Amino acid sequence: xxxxxxxxxxxxxxxxxxxLSIELPTGARLSDLFAHLTHTYGKNxxxxxxxxxxxxxxxxxxxxxxxxxxxxxxxxTPLHDGDVVTIMVPFDGG
Amino acid sequence: xxxxSCTYVGYAGKYLRVDLGSGTITEHELTNSLAEQFIxxxxxxxxxxYDAILPGIDPLGDDNKLMFFTGPLEGTMIPTASRIGLYxxxxxxxxxxxxSAGGYFGPELKFAGYDGILIEGVASHPVYLFIDNNIVxxxxxxxxxxxxxxxxxxxxxxELGSEEVRIAAIGPAGERLVRFACVISGCRALGRGGLGAVxxxxxxxxxxxxxxxxxxxxxxxxxxxxxxxxxxxxxxxPATSEILPRYGTPVLVHANNELGLFGYRNWQDxxxxxxxxxxxxxxxxxxxxxxKSCFACPARCSKFSIVGKGMTEGxxxxxxxxxxxxxxxxMCGHNDIEVVAxxxxxxxxxxxxxxxxGVAIAFAMECYExxxxxxxxxxxxxxxxxxxxxxxxxxxKIGLREGxxxxxxxxxxxxxxxxIGKGADRFAMQNKGLTFPGHSARGLPGFALGYAxxxxxxxxxxxxxxxxxxxxxxxxxxxxxxxxxxxxNHLMVLLDALILCHLPEGIWGPLDVSELLVRCINTTTGMxxxxxQATTAAERIWNVMRAFAVREGYRREHDRLPPRFMEExxxxxxxxxxxxxxxxxxxxxxxxxxxxxxxxxxGIPTRQKLLELGLEDIAEDMGKY
Numbered sequence: 001x002x003x004x005x006x007x008x009x010x011x012x013x014x015x016x017x018x019x020l021s022i023e024l025p026t027g028a029r030l031s032d033l034f035a036h037l038t039h040t041y042g043k044n045x046x047x048x049x050x051x052x053x054x055x056x057x058x059x060x061x062x063x064x065x066x067x068x069x070x071x072x073x074x075x076x077t078p079l080h081d082g083d084v085v086t087i088m089v090p091f092d093g094g
Numbered sequence: 095x096x097x098x099s100c101t102y103v104g105y106a107g108k109y110l111r112v113d114l115g116s117g118t119i120t121e122h123e124l125t126n127s128l129a130e131q132f133i134x135x136x137x138x139x140x141x142x143x144y145d146a147i148l149p150g151i152d153p154l155g156d157d158n159k160l161m162f163f164t165g166p167l168e169g170t171m172i173p174t175a176s177r178i179g180l181y182x183x184x185x186x187x188x189x190x191x192x193x194s195a196g197g198y199f200g201p202e203l204k205f206a207g208y209d210g211i212l213i214e215g216v217a218s219h220p221v222y223l224f225i226d227n228n229i230v231x232x233x234x235x236x237x238x239x240x241x242x243x244x245x246x247x248x249x250x251x252x253e254l255g256s257e258e259v260r261i262a263a264i265g266p267a268g269e270r271l272v273r274f275a276c277v278i279s280g281c282r283a284l285g286r287g288g289l290g291a292v293x294x295x296x297x298x299x300x301x302x303x304x305x306x307x308x309x310x311x312x313x314x315x316x317x318x319x320x321x322x323x324x325x326x327x328x329x330x331x332p333a334t335s336e337i338l339p340r341y342g343t344p345v346l347v348h349a350n351n352e353l354g355l356f357g358y359r360n361w362q363d364x365x366x367x368x369x370x371x372x373x374x375x376x377x378x379x380x381x382x383x384x385x386k387s388c389f390a391c392p393a394r395c396s397k398f399s400i401v402g403k404g405m406t407e408g409x410x411x412x413x414x415x416x417x418x419x420x421x422x423x424x425m426c427g428h429n430d431i432e433v434v435a436x437x438x439x440x441x442x443x444x445x446x447x448x449x450x451x452g453v454a455i456a457f458a459m460e461c462y463e464x465x466x467x468x469x470x471x472x473x474x475x476x477x478x479x480x481x482x483x484x485x486x487x488x489x490x491k492i493g494l495r496e497g498x499x500x501x502x503x504x505x506x507x508x509x510x511x512x513x514i515g516k517g518a519d520r521f522a523m524q525n526k527g528l529t530f531p532g533h534s535a536r537g538l539p540g541f542a543l544g545y546a547x548x549x550x551x552x553x554x555x556x557x558x559x560x561x562x563x564x565x566x567x568x569x570x571x572x573x574x575x576x577x578x579x580x581x582x583n584h585l586m587v588l589l590d591a592l593i594l595c596h597l598p599e600g601i602w603g604p605l606d607v608s609e610l611l612v613r614c615i616n617t618t619t620g621m622x623x624x625x626x627q628a629t630t631a632a633e634r635i636w637n638v639m640r641a642f643a644v645r646e647g648y649r650r651e652h653d654r655l656p657p658r659f660m661e662e663x664x665x666x667x668x669x670x671x672x673x674x675x676x677x678x679x680x681x682x683x684x685x686x687x688x689x690x691x692x693x694x695x696x697g698i699p700t701r702q703k704l705l706e707l708g709l710e711d712i713a714e715d716m717g718k719y
């Protein structure tokens with residue numbers, strides 16, 4: 001199946017594009033998408049989303065189409081062909 | 095030999111008391127009890143000023159008092175321990191207010207041997223305070239009066255023959271008592287609440303400080319272990335190692351807009367389709383030249399920028415920050431990042447809070463478009479949304495109180511709306527006189543409660559948007575948000591007592607006072623504070639600030655949101671339909687006061703709660719209300 005990935009800020013810098021079309025196996029979940037991105041872009045991608053001491057995802061939201069999912073709780077959310085996935089920037093403050 | 099009253103390490107152990115009326119300067123000691131119960135920064139300042147400022151006084155009159163204060167961590171290498179706080183009764187909100195800034199002033203004051211400065215009285219002519227270690231004197235500033243904040247800092251440094259002196263100064267807006275005048279140190283703003291106008295009312299143009307001492311540490315081996323741990327955490331977290339260094343706070347433009355939480359056209363909407371022009375990515379590409387850090391901070395979130403085109407070509411600025419982009423850009427309905435950058439520089443130079451200024455302009459735009467302001471009231475200007483060309487001229491008018499519109503908006507949106515009448519208060523996006531910054535209330539229910547109950551009004555540093563925006567807690571519910579908000583209050587106020595930057599809150603907290611902060615306190619001061627004691631100290635400070643507000647007349651009915659946030663659901667974008675109704679806010683307020691041990695009907699802290707916190711005198715005071 002094919003999904004569209006929307007990126008911002010440092011994640012956009014790592015993948016080199018504001019939107020990307022990505023091919024994933026049928027039945028893939030958000031965790032598979034993140035594994036694919038780590039495999040493709042290596043440590044550089046990982047540094048944008050995981051705490052490098054604990055290895056855990058820091059808290060951020062991931063939009064699947066317009067529905068928000070939480071990196072800390074919902075990483076096993078199933079994806080479907082044609083989904084648009086937006087990774088929000090893992091930034092706390094403001 | 096004199097035995098100091100404060101034996102804890104980390105503190106300088108004394109603060110200056112400066113009477114501008116008589117010219118008297120005295121030293122006062124901190125005590126162990128003050129340090130244990132109120133830590134530093136906002137805690138010690140709130141406690142001292144609760145006693146020093148009588149209720150009902152005019153914030154711009156002779157009787158207001160102003161404090162600069164540091165925390166026990168300032169001057170150490172603990173990341174972000176760079177901040178200086180400014181405290182007093184606000185001419186905007188009429189209650190206790192505090193604002194803090196990074197940079198270098200705070201550590202320098204500690205190096206000079208002082209934890210803080212209490213300023214009272216009014217000088218007979220413009221003066222500045224010069225602190226050179228133990229030599230402290232008031233100097234004539236008549237020749238500096240009228241200078242902008244950049245000019246005056248250079249002039250004082252030249253006069254003192256030292257580039258190493260750190261200066262906090264007001265600009266022309268503070269001299270003209272603009273109610274949201276700020277204080278600028280270097281390029282950092284002690285921005286909100288109008289305490290720059292209080293300095294202006296006292297004819298105090300600036301404070302300059304030079305210090306050659308240090309900060310003692312009880313056990314360097316323990317401190318080194320703590321620093322190793324802290325710097326490892328800062329290097330490991332994406333926010334402090336990757337995102338802030340590259341994009342700074344403007345990264346939030348997309349983060350908020352993509353969730354439909356980005357104030358647009360005076361909060362008529364919360365999604366700006368053309369926000370890309372204001373984004374951190376666009377800013378980096380177009381105007382950012384290099385990254386800057388505050389003292390002891392590895393995050394380098396500050397951006398040095400140069401405007402490349404237009405009427406303000408060549409204008410340099412440290413910034414703009416996310417809040418400037420929100421207020422001076424999106425709220426006014428345009429997406430020209432170069433106009434925002436130039437406008438932000440002018441706000442700093444003239445000495446006004448960029449959030450308040452931008453929101454005031456957006457308020458005027460909505461009033462003009464709705465026919466509540468006429469052309470004669472706007473000095474002939476067609477003040478409409480999208481008029482990027484008007485932003486810089488309007489800031490100048492406000493800061494210098496020029497013309498009818500400049501004078502009107504210089505009072506802040508609450509007073510401006512009262513003067514306009516005709517229902518204009520509906521479009522004044524403020525609580526307790528302070529305007530809402532760039533984070534949604536309608537789309538973040540717990541944060542809406544933080545805005546409503548904030549002792550400073552609609553501050554984004556009393557509650558926080560973070561937990562709901564990043565998914566640490568569920569967003570679209572009011573369940574559990576009272577306790578969530580109260581715990582965030584405690585985390586924030588403890589950070590402001592220490593004083594540490596809020597941006598790495600994912601490391602410091604993120605949802606409550608943490609063992610890591612307690613470790614910072616104990617390692618620096620030699621205390622043996624427990625997590626419970628630190629949390630109680632935070633709660634104590636919160637209650638002192640609430641009691642101050644109660645004395646000034648604030649009650650439950652003032653813990654509110656503007657009608658727009660309670661009656662008009664977000665009209666478009668990803669958070670379309672979200673709203674905080676009066677019923678939702680009331681339900682959260684009931685829970686919040688109950689959790690805090692405050693009277694649910696009035697919002698006044700109960701005697702029992704105040705006694706539990708060791709605030710016997712304040713318990714007596716509250717009995718009068």
